[in-house]
Amino acid sequence: MSQINIVGAGLSGLSFAIKARVGGENVTLFDKSAPPSISSGLCANVISINKRSADFLKSLGILERLEDSSRTSFHEIVVNDSDGIGRVCFSSKVLQEDYLGFVIEADALRHAMLEQAKSIGIQIFWQHPFALELLKCDLLVAADGPNSAAREALGIKTFQYPYAQSANVCVVEATRPIEGTAFQWFGKEGPLALLPLSEAGRYAVIWSSPKDFGIQPEYYFENEINRRTREDLGKLSILTKRLSFPLQQKHALKYFIDGVALIGDSAHTIHPLAGQGGNLGFADAEVLADEISLSKIEGLSLPNKRILRRYQRKRRLEAVTFGLTMEAFYRSCGSQNPGVQLVRSLGMNYVQENDHLKRIAMSIAASGFC
Numbered sequence: 001m002s003q004i005n006i007v008g009a010g011l012s013g014l015s016f017a018i019k020a021r022v023g024g025e026n027v028t029l030f031d032k033s034a035p036p037s038i039s040s041g042l043c044a045n046v047i048s049i050n051k052r053s054a055d056f057l058k059s060l061g062i063l064e065r066l067e068d069s070s071r072t073s074f075h076e077i078v079v080n081d082s083d084g085i086g087r088v089c090f091s092s093k094v095l096q097e098d099y100l101g102f103v104i105e106a107d108a109l110r111h112a113m114l115e116q117a118k119s120i121g122i123q124i125f126w127q128h129p130f131a132l133e134l135l136k137c138d139l140l141v142a143a144d145g146p147n148s149a150a151r152e153a154l155g156i157k158t159f160q161y162p163y164a165q166s167a168n169v170c171v172v173e174a175t176r177p178i179e180g181t182a183f184q185w186f187g188k189e190g191p192l193a194l195l196p197l198s199e200a201g202r203y204a205v206i207w208s209s210p211k212d213f214g215i216q217p218e219y220y221f222e223n224e225i226n227r228r229t230r231e232d233l234g235k236l237s238i239l240t241k242r243l244s245f246p247l248q249q250k251h252a253l254k255y256f257i258d259g260v261a262l263i264g265d266s267a268h269t270i271h272p273l274a275g276q277g278g279n280l281g282f283a284d285a286e287v288l289a290d291e292i293s294l295s296k297i298e299g300l301s302l303p304n305k306r307i308l309r310r311y312q313r314k315r316r317l318e319a320v321t322f323g324l325t326m327e328a329f330y331r332s333c334g335s336q337n338p339g340v341q342l343v344r345s346l347g348m349n350y351v352q353e354n355d356h357l358k359r360i361a362m363s364i365a366a367s368g369f370c
């Protein structure tokens with residue numbers, strides 16, 4: 001049994017800890033924050049997870065711990081060009097699945113993970129930031145988010161740049177909702193997503209818009225959402241305070257060094273326009289834990305570099321590919337060039353007519369590139 005120290009009890013760190021513990025490792029978590037309290041009332045901070053992540057969370061016993069009110073499955077995604085005439089509808093029927101993914105309240109998901117971790121005896125040290133002494137173990141897993149202190153302290157370089165956008169998040173109520181369907185509008189003011197919540201008619205809004213947009217008064221923001229969504233869901237009214245998150249793209253050049261592995265946002269942070277960052281982190285957690293288990297069959301034990309090299313080989317290419325894909329979307333969708341806008345609309349309509357292309361796009365969104 002190896003001793004694994006994990007820095008960061010976010011979604012990536014917790015899911016890795018549970019999977020590794022179930023695989024027989026001795027794991028201990030350290031997080032610089034105080035233990036989270038579960039928020040009451042409407043939650044604007046949600047995460048949409050794909051089929052692969054849902055299967056992973058089910059296998060860890062986490063999905064079942066969530067109340068129905070904090071998770072909602074969706075079976076359709078409608079993507080619109082808000083500056084043009086393009087529209088694509090992706091349905092789970094094309095993949096012969098019942099659903100494409102879940103929208104889950106972020107706090108409730110973390111709470112369910114903490115409960116599951118506790119139930120299998122994982123120890124968490126709160127208000128315990130990264131320190132070099134945590135390296136005294138067989139493997140240190142850095143899951144401490146985009147500004148990873150572990151990554152910095154260990155000198156792992158990143159390729160990074162900020163976007164001139166922040167994500168504005170809130171909950172709205174629609175007068176003409178469409179059940180089980182998530183929506184996206186691409187246009188020059190940045191991608192806008194509406195994700196269905198469990199209570200009929202309510203949606204979590206994630207609008208990645210120019211930075212000054214977040215400081216506009218509520219009535220202005222509400223008018224803009226209504227203008228962009230063109231009454232596809234009737235009239236939308238804002239129900240909660242708006243939260244704002246600065247956006248950046250950041251990739252660690254290495255996902256491991258001697259005795260240390262990076263997972264989740266500490267390894268890669270991407271634009272949330274397709275809601276894939278958390279999915280990548282869950283896949284990192286699953287693959288790293290699997291590699292550790294498989295290596296035992298081969299007689300390898302931590303911190304053998306071959307285990308970590310295989311993890312890096314399996315995960316880095318996918319994260320970089322997603323990062324580049326998001327970048328291409330970000331640039332083509334934000335363009336004010338009428339030629340680019342026309343190509344975007346025609347492209348969407350072409351995909352709408354082509355089930356084969358739809359199937360490819362959907363299986364990548366559902367399960368990643370691997």
Ligand SMILES: Cc1cc2nc3c(=O)[nH]c(=O)nc-3n(C[C@H](O)[C@H](O)[C@H](O)COP(=O)(O)OP(=O)(O)OC[C@H]3O[C@@H](n4cnc5c(N)ncnc54)[C@H](O)[C@@H]3O)c2cc1C
Nearest residue numbers: 008010011012032048130144145149264265275277278279
């Ligand atoms: C607006 C927005 C919407 C998004 N929507 C989606 C979506 O729909 N679907 C999706 O898949 N992804 C989405 N993402 C991305 C997703 O939220 C992240 O990829 C994911 O939460 C990263 O989880 P993590 O555990 O790797 O990092 P984090 O959530 O950042 O967790 C890091 C943990 O480490 C701790 N920590 C930090 N520093 C230290 C330190 N020095 N020492 C010890 N502990 C430390 C923190 O307290 C925290 O608990 C979205 C992101 C944004 C900004």
